[in-house]
Amino acid sequence: MKRGVIVVAAIVALIAVLALWMVVGMTRTGFSTHGDATMMEKRIARMMRGMAVPAELKNARNPMPMSPMVLPNARAHFADHCAVCHGNDGKGNTPIGENLFPKAPDMTLEATQSLTDGELFAIIENGVRLTGMPGWGDGTAASGKGSWELVHFIRHLPNLTREEIEEMERLNPKPPAEWARIQAEEAFLSGGDPPPPPAGGHQH
Ligand code: HEC
Numbered sequence: 001m002k003r004g005v006i007v008v009a010a011i012v013a014l015i016a017v018l019a020l021w022m023v024v025g026m027t028r029t030g031f032s033t034h035g036d037a038t039m040m041e042k043r044i045a046r047m048m049r050g051m052a053v054p055a056e057l058k059n060a061r062n063p064m065p066m067s068p069m070v071l072p073n074a075r076a077h078f079a080d081h082c083a084v085c086h087g088n089d090g091k092g093n094t095p096i097g098e099n100l101f102p103k104a105p106d107m108t109l110e111a112t113q114s115l116t117d118g119e120l121f122a123i124i125e126n127g128v129r130l131t132g133m134p135g136w137g138d139g140t141a142a143s144g145k146g147s148w149e150l151v152h153f154i155r156h157l158p159n160l161t162r163e164e165i166e167e168m169e170r171l172n173p174k175p176p177a178e179w180a181r182i183q184a185e186e187a188f189l190s191g192g193d194p195p196p197p198p199a200g201g202h203q204h
Contacts, residue, residue, distance in 0.1 A: 033101035045102045048129045053122040060118030064148040074153035075164060077146055079171035085132060088168040090157040100132035108158045120151045 037045065064070065079088060085097040090107035097104030105112055115123075124147045127135030137143045174182070187193060 033099055037102045042102060045128065045131050048131065049123060052126040052128050052135075053119050057118035057122045059116055060121070062117040062121075062148055062151050064145070064152065066152060070149050070152050071156060073146075074149040075168055076171050077150060078153055079168035080173060081136065082150075083168065083172055088165050088172070089160055090154065096132075102131055104132070107154055112154070113158065117148075117151050117155075120154055121147050124150055 078086075078090075083094070085094060085100065085104045086092055086107060087094045087097060087104075092098065092104035092106055094104070107113075112120075121144075123133065125135060125137030125143065127133050137147060184193070
């Protein structure tokens with residue numbers, strides 16, 4: 001009995017020392033969001049993602065029928081709210097998406113496409129705690145409609161065309177300097193003044 005207690009105490013102490021060693025090691029190099037998340041952090045993110053999905057949505061199918069306006073609506077919505085992290089093509093190759101922790105995933109891949117419609121919907125509406133994924137739903141029918149349209153769009157991501165991406169690029173939020181440049185260019189093309197030189201570059 002006594003030996004058992006000593007063994008358990010020794011194991012607990014060993015785990016504590018190892019955990020401390022890991023944390024001290026990581027803080028020495030700077031606890032950064034560069035590089036890939038550890039196994040444990042990925043597990044926690046997965047757990048949080050699972051918890052974002054209420055039981056009744058786990059196996060739900062998209063109740064919104066596909067119509068000609070669904071994908072154009074969702075493309076505009078995605079370009080405006082989601083592309084800053086996920087990229088217009090959903091691959092997450094953006095300065096923000098690549099440096100989040102965990103990173104914004106490549107949603108064209110099986111890992112995302114194998115989620116059910118209900119899971120995708122719940123993740124969009126509720127967000128994923130302890131990750132960079134915000135919750136977008138406000139419980140209204142309008143937000144639900146927008147999120148089900150986005151589920152159709154996420155299913156379409158692996159087949160997104162060059163033309164669709166170009167259309168989304170025009171809808172992405174732009175800083176005022178970029179708008180001014182576009183307007184000057186358009187004025188120039190329609191016979192107005194030549195465009196001014198591009199605004200000073202930003203390092204980030
Ligand atoms: C601020 C950055 C950010 C924005 C903006 C954002 N997301 Fe995310 N999203 C993330 C991150 C990070 C994850 C990964 C979370 C994780 O590891 O569980 C994620 C995960 C997801 C997932 C789950 C994919 C998977 O395989 O786990 C879906 C679906 C999703 N986002 C859709 C959207 C939609 C739709 C929008 C816009 C309405 C959006 N996101 C806006 C950062 C963002």
